Amino acid sequence: MFSVVIPALNEEKTIEQVINFCLADPIVSEVIVVDDKSEDRTAAIAQKAGAKVVISQTRGKGISMKDGIEAATNDLIIFLDADIDPYPGGSIQNLAAPLLADEADFVKGAFARNAGRVTELVAKPLLAILFPGLSHFSQPLSGMVAGKKSFFNKIEFFNDYGVDIGILIDMYLMKARVKEIHIGYIENKSKPWEALGKMSGEVSRAILSKAQRHHSDELTKESVNSLEAIQREMNIVLREKLSSYQKMIIFDMDDTILIDRFIDKCADAFGFKLKLEELRFNEKDPIILTKRIGLLLKNKTMDDLLHIIGSMKMAEHINEVVKQYKQKGYLVGIISHSYTLIANYVKQKIGADFTLAHQLEFFEGKSTGEVNLPSYFFGSPESVCGHSFCKTNALQYACERYNVNMKNCIAVGDSRDDRCILTYAGRGVAFCTTDEMLEKIADNCIKERNFEPLLALA
Amino acid sequence: MANKLYNILVPVDFTYKNKWAITKAVELSNSFNCNIHLVYVAKKRSLFLRDGNLEIALKKLEHIKAAYKTQLCGEGTIEISVLQGSRLTQLLQYIRQYEMDLVVTGLSKFNFLHRIISSASISRLAKKADIPVLAIKSGGLVCHYKKIVLPVYGEVPMRQIRLAALLGRAFKSTVYFVSLRKHADSKHQNILDTALEMVQSISTIPVQSFLLEGQNLAKSTLEFSRKINADLIMINPLKDFRLPGLWSRLTNKLLSYGSRIPVVTIASPER
Numbered sequence: 001m002f003s004v005v006i007p008a009l010n011e012e013k014t015i016e017q018v019i020n021f022c023l024a025d026p027i028v029s030e031v032i033v034v035d036d037k038s039e040d041r042t043a044a045i046a047q048k049a050g051a052k053v054v055i056s057q058t059r060g061k062g063i064s065m066k067d068g069i070e071a072a073t074n075d076l077i078i079f080l081d082a083d084i085d086p087y088p089g090g091s092i093q094n095l096a097a098p099l100l101a102d103e104a105d106f107v108k109g110a111f112a113r114n115a116g117r118v119t120e121l122v123a124k125p126l127l128a129i130l131f132p133g134l135s136h137f138s139q140p141l142s143g144m145v146a147g148k149k150s151f152f153n154k155i156e157f158f159n160d161y162g163v164d165i166g167i168l169i170d171m172y173l174m175k176a177r178v179k180e181i182h183i184g185y186i187e188n189k190s191k192p193w194e195a196l197g198k199m200s201g202e203v204s205r206a207i208l209s210k211a212q213r214h215h216s217d218e219l220t221k222e223s224v225n226s227l228e229a230i231q232r233e234m235n236i237v238l239r240e241k242l243s244s245y246q247k248m249i250i251f252d253m254d255d256t257i258l259i260d261r262f263i264d265k266c267a268d269a270f271g272f273k274l275k276l277e278e279l280r281f282n283e284k285d286p287i288i289l290t291k292r293i294g295l296l297l298k299n300k301t302m303d304d305l306l307h308i309i310g311s312m313k314m315a316e317h318i319n320e321v322v323k324q325y326k327q328k329g330y331l332v333g334i335i336s337h338s339y340t341l342i343a344n345y346v347k348q349k350i351g352a353d354f355t356l357a358h359q360l361e362f363f364e365g366k367s368t369g370e371v372n373l374p375s376y377f378f379g380s381p382e383s384v385c386g387h388s389f390c391k392t393n394a395l396q397y398a399c400e401r402y403n404v405n406m407k408n409c410i411a412v413g414d415s416r417d418d419r420c421i422l423t424y425a426g427r428g429v430a431f432c433t434t435d436e437m438l439e440k441i442a443d444n445c446i447k448e449r450n451f452e453p454l455l456a457l458a
Numbered sequence: 459m460a461n462k463l464y465n466i467l468v469p470v471d472f473t474y475k476n477k478w479a480i481t482k483a484v485e486l487s488n489s490f491n492c493n494i495h496l497v498y499v500a501k502k503r504s505l506f507l508r509d510g511n512l513e514i515a516l517k518k519l520e521h522i523k524a525a526y527k528t529q530l531c532g533e534g535t536i537e538i539s540v541l542q543g544s545r546l547t548q549l550l551q552y553i554r555q556y557e558m559d560l561v562v563t564g565l566s567k568f569n570f571l572h573r574i575i576s577s578a579s580i581s582r583l584a585k586k587a588d589i590p591v592l593a594i595k596s597g598g599l600v601c602h603y604k605k606i607v608l609p610v611y612g613e614v615p616m617r618q619i620r621l622a623a624l625l626g627r628a629f630k631s632t633v634y635f636v637s638l639r640k641h642a643d644s645k646h647q648n649i650l651d652t653a654l655e656m657v658q659s660i661s662t663i664p665v666q667s668f669l670l671e672g673q674n675l676a677k678s679t680l681e682f683s684r685k686i687n688a689d690l691i692m693i694n695p696l697k698d699f700r701l702p703g704l705w706s707r708l709t710n711k712l713l714s715y716g717s718r719i720p721v722v723t724i725a726s727p728e729r
Contacts, residue, residue, distance in 0.1 A: 384462075386627055386662035406462075419659040423620065437656060440614055 001029035005068030008082035009036035019049040034064040060159035078146040088184025095146040105176035109144030112185040130211040161199040162206025169210040246404040252413035253336035259313045298369030321451040391421040463490040467558040475564030478594040487534035581695035584723040592722045593714040605688040609679040618692040626663035635667040674702040676713040
């Protein structure tokens with residue numbers, strides 16, 4: 001007779017049907033649901049449906065499986081997933097048959113399914129190099145397995161997505177007789193793309209750690225080198241090719257998103273208007289100018305500055321435009337020669353993704369007047385424009401960081417400072433500018449303080 | 459216009475002048491790590507097709523590819539294609555489909571037929587494809603663009619300036635803006651100043667400006683370029699860049715057709 005172990009976490013919708021399906025099979029003498037501290041009624045429903053419920057002490061599929069094995073009273077155990085409903089008829093019989101006929105010690109259930117990106121892109125290539133004997137398995141990550149308790153007791157369980165592949169490799173290394181059985185079609189929910197990265201990492205870690213531990217001598221230099229070469233080249237190609245799909249829109253902040261310039265408002269509020277004008281007139285070096293303007297804000301509190309930015313108006317429809325661009329897959333950023341404190345406030349307000357700006361230093365809530373200029377504003381031998389201090393360098397940095405091709409970027413700006421960035425972005429948009437040259441450089445000009453026309457470019 | 463060169467198209471017709479164009483494309487590919495696309499367009503009803511087939515053309519292209527592949531030292535590769543149909547249509551389609559950034563074409567010394575009859579004449583290609591067309595009229599020995607001459611007349615040549623900035627950064631070039639003295643009234647002087655300011659706004663390459671004597675901008679530019687031993691001239695496919703004389707006017711002889719110095723023709727953007 002068989003014990004069926006079902007690890008479950010928040011599966012109140014399907015658990016009852018899965019238990020009923022198991023109990024209906026004459027070869028099943030007990031169903032053990034290992035509840036992984038579900039926040040819903042999974043445990044109660046399972047108990048009511050006739051399963052033995054074990055509450056797992058630690059979350060994780062590996063530990064739940066171990067708990068299930070300990071609680072099982074039969075030597076033959078079948079593991080099923082709790083979220084599949086319905087199972088194809090005869091699934092249990094199919095999994096059990098090779099064990100009953102003494103043809104296998106461990107059976108892996110495979111099923112026709114709608115997706116399997118980690119299986120195809122990660123697990124199978126790694127198995128082909130490190131465990132060629134397992135490369136014929138069509139679904140090495142399947143969680144529907146059956147086996148002998150005595151074999152399960154000898155192996156170590158990973159407590160993450162690597163658990164199923166880990167069991168398969170251990171069984172293979174123990175020289176257990178392993179068989180793959182096809183049990184029919186199952187509608188399996190594809191994992192969201194965010195989870196695929198984590199899953200890929202855990203699966204590859206499981207395969208590689210098993211390979212290192214069990215046959216480190218046999219892990220030839222060739223295998224290591226080929227893995228590294230594949231990974232490196234694939235990364236380069238993926239980065240290069242995927243960059244053409246990524247898109248980004250960059251906004252200048254002062255006089256573009258904001259109707260005024262933040263520092264001008266500060267000058268009005270703190271009374272350094274004349275000093276500011278004098279500085280602008282006399283100081284032509286942008287780095288020194290930025291540093292010296294920062295000194296005008298010495299001893300001003302964070303609250304003072306946030307109060308000023310809070311009172312400033314933004315251009316019409318900016319929130320709508322940002323929302324729509326994000327919906328169309330654009331990354332939205334702000335590149336400004338203002339301060340991160342202010343740029344981040346604006347970012348929050350409009351729902352942008354990132355900001356690149358200068359760092360005004362604060363000590364005990366008050367500005368020291370020191371401005372740290374981030375390295376990404378400075379030129380390097382790779383700079384497209386060659387300017388030593390320029391927003392284009394920051395754009396290049398953002399493109400590198402978010403893997404966006406510069407020709408897929410839209411830059412929106414208003415002033416002389418933005419000439420360069422508007423030139424090198426794939427599309428430059430001059431926004432309510434008074435600079436004639438910027439108008440000439442830009443691919444598009446928006447004359448009114450309203451971002452709506454920008455939607456046509458998305 | 460792209461800020462980097464990714465793909466260069468070289469239309470091939472298996473004549474001696476292809477060699478100049480491919481050599482120039484290889485130089486650019488080695489500097490920008492870009493790909494070279496050698497494309498042969500066969501007319502649908504040509505004798506060539508009736509006699510043999512496109513396979514011969516493909517084999518010839520493969521030979522050319524093999525010969526020039528060894529000269530590539532960057533990450534760029536050489537792609538070859540044989541197309542069938544109208545030359546201009548096929549080339550334009552290829553340019554759009556594979557996102558070409560530059561066309562490099564070889565010109566024979568006597569190019570009357572090319573500029574009159576050819577459907578893919580430089581001015582037509584530059585206008586229709588909306589990408590720069592670099593015309594090479596001789597092999598040349600230099601492998602760089604240290605001196606770039608940019609004649610200015612009428613509007614500020616934004617696209618030329620962008621390309622000059624791109625090449626200038628890669629080859630550490632100096633850009634020479636030239637204009638005719640007879641145009642040096644306040645408006646045109648202003649354009650020269652604007653062009654200078656523009657280059658400084660978008661790059662750090664050295665720039666100089668000169669007022670030239672003479673009545674024809676194309677001719678004066680050519681003379682100036684020869685005098686300073688320039689490596690590249692950048693022009694518009696406009697009538698202002700036609701060489702002087704009735705014959706030149708009738709046969710649309712742009713500066714590109716009369717210069718041994720490579721000339722890149724860039725159409726103004728349509729606003």
